[in-house]
Amino acid sequence: MKTRLFPLISAIAIVAFSCTPEEPFIDSFDDRWRLVTSDRLGSVLVVDVPDQESVGTVWSDPTDSATHVLRRFRDQVFLVHSKRPWIIVFDADTLRAVDTIALSSDPGASIAFANATTAFVTVPTKNQIEVVDLTVNRVAGSITLPSRPMNIDANGNQLCVTLPDSNAIAVIDSRSLKVEAVITTAAVPWFVASDPSSAQFCIVSIGQGKVTPGTQTAATIQFLNATTRALTSPLELTTRGSTAAKLIPTGLAISATQQAFVASNVALLRVSTRARNRVTTMQPEGMSALTYNDARAELVAQLAASSAVAVYNANGDARTQLIPMTAPTTSSIGIAP
Numbered sequence: 001m002k003t004r005l006f007p008l009i010s011a012i013a014i015v016a017f018s019c020t021p022e023e024p025f026i027d028s029f030d031d032r033w034r035l036v037t038s039d040r041l042g043s044v045l046v047v048d049v050p051d052q053e054s055v056g057t058v059w060s061d062p063t064d065s066a067t068h069v070l071r072r073f074r075d076q077v078f079l080v081h082s083k084r085p086w087i088i089v090f091d092a093d094t095l096r097a098v099d100t101i102a103l104s105s106d107p108g109a110s111i112a113f114a115n116a117t118t119a120f121v122t123v124p125t126k127n128q129i130e131v132v133d134l135t136v137n138r139v140a141g142s143i144t145l146p147s148r149p150m151n152i153d154a155n156g157n158q159l160c161v162t163l164p165d166s167n168a169i170a171v172i173d174s175r176s177l178k179v180e181a182v183i184t185t186a187a188v189p190w191f192v193a194s195d196p197s198s199a200q201f202c203i204v205s206i207g208q209g210k211v212t213p214g215t216q217t218a219a220t221i222q223f224l225n226a227t228t229r230a231l232t233s234p235l236e237l238t239t240r241g242s243t244a245a246k247l248i249p250t251g252l253a254i255s256a257t258q259q260a261f262v263a264s265n266v267a268l269l270r271v272s273t274r275a276r277n278r279v280t281t282m283q284p285e286g287m288s289a290l291t292y293n294d295a296r297a298e299l300v301a302q303l304a305a306s307s308a309v310a311v312y313n314a315n316g317d318a319r320t321q322l323i324p325m326t327a328p329t330t331s332s333i334g335i336a337p
Contacts, residue, residue, distance in 0.1 A: 032337045033295045035309065036095065037329040038068040038079060044088075045325075046095055048337075049311070052323055058095045059088060070331040072294075073113045077333065080108045080121065087111065087121065089137065092335060101137045103130055114154040114174035122149040122161060129161065131177060143177055145170055153201065155194040155226040160201040162189040164212070169203055171229060186220040186234040188212055191252035193260070195273045199226040202260045202273060204249045205234070218244030221262065223276050232276060239267040239281040251290030253299060255314055263290035263301055270316050282316035293334030302329045 034055070035047045042064050046055035064083040071078050076098075077090040085103035090096060108121040108130070119132040120143075127148055133140040147166040152159060159172040163182070169189055171181040186205040193202050201224040209216035220234035236244040251263035258273045261282070268283035268290075286304035293300050298320065299312040307328050311321035 031296075033293070034095075034335045034337060035300065035323065035332060036070060036077065036335055037309065037325065037332045038066070038070050039325065039327040039329050040065055040067070041327045042066040042068070043327075044068075044070070044079060044090075044095075047323060047325075049323065050321060052321075058090070059097050067330045069110060070333050071111050071113075072333050072335070073119070074116070077335075078111055078119070080111050082107055082109075082330075087119075087132070095335075099137050101132055102139070104139060104142070109149070110151040112152040112154040112159060114157055114159055118174065120152055120154070120159055120172075120174070122152050124148045124150060129159075129172070141177065143172060143179065145179065146182060150190055151192050153192050153194045155199060155201060158199075158226040160192050160194075160203070160224060160226070162192050162203065164188045164190055164206075167205075169201075169224065171224075171226075181229050183224070183229065183231055185222060185231065187217050191249060191262075193252045193254045194226075195254050195258060195260075196256055197258050198273065200224060200273065201226060202252065202254055203231075204237070204252050204262055206249055207245065209245075210248050216245040219247045219249050219264070220244070221260065221271055221279075223273065235271065235276065235279065237262060237264065237269055237279055239264075239269060239279075239284070242266045250288050250304075251301070253290050253292035255292055255299075256294075256297065257314060259315070261290060261292070261299055261316055263287035265304060268299075268301065268312070268316055283310075283312065283319070285310075288328060289330055289332065291332045291334075293332075295334035295336045298334070300332045300334065302332070 043060040067082045069080040079088040087101040089099040106125045110122045129143040131141040149161045152161040157174045187208045188206045190206045191204040203222045207217040207219045208214040219237040223232045238244045248265040260271045262269045270280045287301040289302040297314045307325045309323045
């Protein structure tokens with residue numbers, strides 16, 4: 001019986017080998033993603049990357065020139081309108097507008113998410129944060145602050161918000177909705193971002209004389225422990241050929257590898273959130289906005305000298321894409337295809 005089976009097995013093997021396709025090996029890694037931007041014309045646009053094919057405008061409010069802010073949370077994208085008391089909600093997959101959250105009366109500036117059901121929106125003109133119930137997309141309350149709030153981010157149940165007019169930051173517990181601490185910082189704290197790999201916030205201060213009156217002072221970066229509330233001493237943001245007093249930060253992003261990146265009018269800078277003792281110039285070009293693209297572990301920056309958006313690798317030391325835009329972008333996010 002075994003003797004009869006051997007010729008049959010051999011024949012099957014020969015047929016299988018002769019039918020094996022000759023196509024080359026195909027790498028299944030998909031480097032496609034979608035760049036979603038808001039621009040100064042008040043529009044939200046989508047571009048397919050890396051082929052740079054424009055999908056088009058998915059939303060627009062042409063009555064205003066605008067500095068809208070985009071933020072993704074789970075399966076939705078939130079646009080904080082800079083001129084109207086609105087937050088437009090988009091489905092992250094279809095990028096269709098699905099709802100509008102009405103704030104009390106004035107426009108918001110920044111939004112953060114401390115849990116699955118609650119969003120926190122800074123309203124600078126009212127010295128408060130409005131608390132949004134995401135289960136019904138309605139304002140459910142507010143938190144009063146000692147001065148104008150600007151940017152906000154969350155680290156677990158802790159919220160950190162910058163108070164540029166008070167040269168301070170406020171720490172808020174998202175469960176009790178109470179301001180638990182107001183901590184003095186370097187002059188004019190503007191940007192804040194949470195390090196996803198540790199219990200700390202990164203705070204970037206612009207310095208006096210840039211958005212506030214007075215003689216220009218140094219731009220700095222500091223780190224706040226979200227648990228102990230310990231704040232590091234200011235580290236001046238400088239680059240070769242420019243002093244800290246002349247440098248104007250324009251954006252902040254923290255990567256998943258514990259690197260803080262600061263965009264500025266003269267360069268892209270990097271600071272390790274672990275060592276926190278050295279500022280490194282990564283790209284010698286001015287930028288007006290910056291975000292970390294979770295979809296690709298890359299940095300996305302609006303170049304100050306043109307309408308183009310530049311994409312850099314996770315270390316910030318190499319440009320991987322240059323995407324032309326019809327108008328300068330104010331905010332960007334990356335979404336997987």
